[in-house]
Amino acid sequence: MDYQNDFLPPDGALAVPGGDELVDRINELIELFPHSLATRDWHPENHYSFEENGGKWPKHCLQETRGAEFHPHLYQEKLDFKLKKGFDPEDRSDYSGFSAETEGGKELAKVLREAGAERLFVAGLALDYCVRATALSGLEEGFQVVLLEDCTEPVNGDDGERAIEEIRSGGGEIARSTDLEF
Ligand SMILES: [Zn+2]
Numbered sequence: 001m002d003y004q005n006d007f008l009p010p011d012g013a014l015a016v017p018g019g020d021e022l023v024d025r026i027n028e029l030i031e032l033f034p035h036s037l038a039t040r041d042w043h044p045e046n047h048y049s050f051e052e053n054g055g056k057w058p059k060h061c062l063q064e065t066r067g068a069e070f071h072p073h074l075y076q077e078k079l080d081f082k083l084k085k086g087f088d089p090e091d092r093s094d095y096s097g098f099s100a101e102t103e104g105g106k107e108l109a110k111v112l113r114e115a116g117a118e119r120l121f122v123a124g125l126a127l128d129y130c131v132r133a134t135a136l137s138g139l140e141e142g143f144q145v146v147l148l149e150d151c152t153e154p155v156n157g158d159d160g161e162r163a164i165e166e167i168r169s170g171g172g173e174i175a176r177s178t179d180l181e182f
Contacts, residue, residue, distance in 0.1 A: 003023075004067065005067050124151070
């Protein structure tokens with residue numbers, strides 16, 4: 001999820017503490033799993049979430065900017081799909097990866113169903129916002145969801161703890177990447 005320059009220390013516009021340290025683990029996941037996909041924020045200037053538009057966040061992940069690009073070391077070429085979200089200036093459900101679409105306009109749930117996926121492992125940024133929303137909507141969509149808690153970081157530590165509890169009580173599984181066996 002959203003492993004993009006603007007979410008990464010030291011100079012991202014909305015840097016998540018420790019977010020930059022996940023890159024090796026996330027790359028290991030991409031190599032480990034038979035299929036992987038990535039979402040990214042892709043905001044227009046007039047996006048509702050920006051402070052200057054009355055929202056909560058500094059301006060981040062503007063379309064066609066360096067801030068919206070993936071971490072430069074992310075194994076992008078090994079991803080099956082890359083999806084964009086947050087391009088609608090007023091879509092307030094856009095924390096969730098299930099609001100993301102491929103270049104061809106296909107939504108995440110459809111991509112997963114067409115691939116025959118039953119179980120979704122979630123990693124990336126940020127735990128208390130987009131990762132949380134994606135895990136919860138995955139459960140609502142009927143997928144098994146596993147949150148890889150060592151492959152995500154929250155904007156706010158307490159909210160991260162709460163997000164983990166919400167995902168667990170919603171029926172999700174909490175695991176660590178080091179526990180994965182295939
Ligand atoms: Zn955003």
